[in-house]
Amino acid sequence: MILKLLSYPRSILATILLPIHTAFCSLLMIIATLLLNNRPLEDQIVYYWTRVICWMFGVKVQVVGLENRPKGGFIYVFNHSSFFDIFAMAAYLGSFRFGAKIELFKIPVFGWAMRRAGILPIAREKREEVFRVYKEAETRIKAGERFALSPEGTRQDNDKVLAPFKAGPFVFAINAHAPLVPVVVKGAADVMPKGHFVPNWGRWTSTITLHVLPAVDSESFTTADRPKFQEAVRRLMEPYFL
Template identity: 40%
Template sequence: MLRTIFFFVTFIPWTLFVIFTGVPLSFLSPDYLHNYARFWAQVGLRLAGVRLSAEGQQHLQQGQPVIYMPNHQSNFDILALFASLPGQFRWLAKEELFRIPLFGFAMRRSGYIPIDRSDRKKSMLSMKEAARRISEGASVIVFPEGTRSMDGKLLPFKKGGFMLALQAGVPVVPVAITGSRDINPKHSRWIQGGHIQVRIFPPVAAGQQAAADRDAFMEAVRHPIATAVGE
């Protein structure tokens, strides 16, 4: 309980400080605000008493845009990915997050992309915008499950992110996150200290073979994540 109180008493002011001091940097370049957000996440993990370890960065080719696809167990996945993935990337996130005062404005200034899942047409337009960003050299993060898992087991993967990979012609990088659910499960306000591990796997190419057999493409991304989380 004390850890939870300490986290929210310190993390909320820290977040507001980063927004107010960081958003002006976005008028120079969204990259500056993204780098500041990485520092925000590192401090946030420390405030929660969370240790982070990451491996597999050697699988990534510098300058190659990719679509990262991690599993999703906790809100702390956001902080863990910010703090562990190298280089610049942009988030595809549900539109509701962009409506949060200040926070949503900072997300837009960072170049993150809202997805309106209640409207298929708007969702397709969001995917086209994401493909455009990727063609300009930006990597993108998509949670293929679409939401957090209640019990830590992988949910069925949605097809949107894989269609985006085929449309943009870039590899998909599977990412496995373990430990985050123990720190803050879905629908829980309590925070436990602990250890989050992020494992980055070799990219899965989205070529002609993947387009011909989308199910096999999805399974090639899902399999290493499922193995890492113990399924």
């Protein structure tokens, strides 16, 4: 009971500090990318930003199946129900870059840092623009970079049901000849549900579990049978939503 009562002022204080911490890390990213071309350093800034956020709100992250990641470039696909999906994955799944809705790139400092870091700007209402971004990113995957995309397209109300998949991430993987690595995120919606603005309200600690599932090779599929590719990935993820 005492810890629950203490969680309220803790969450409020952490929420106030969050934009300050984010602005500081964004400035670090901008400076690092302007002065140096050092991906490991940029990754360390991402880890610092996201792990401190988890610590501030009392969020623990458990990763299961990290050994399922293939070597080289690939694309994570994950169920999306909370901003804390992003923080947990970026903190503990190694070097990769998200695809983020293009509106976030308009935020001063933070948006500039996202562009400098190589985050993919996704204009969800402009299909051709999205596929142009994916096309440009194909060379980055071939060079060994990794990305993370939500096939559901947007945040869901909870992590109990897997929403229908959009075609984009699967076409991207097929054209880039990149494996897809499904990630099932559990517990993030409890930390910060869609429509809520103060994480871990009434909870002193919470745990987010990231289930990294076996990779699905895109080489067996063409854009014509892309629905079969989607179904193969979905079959791996669905048992976690029964």
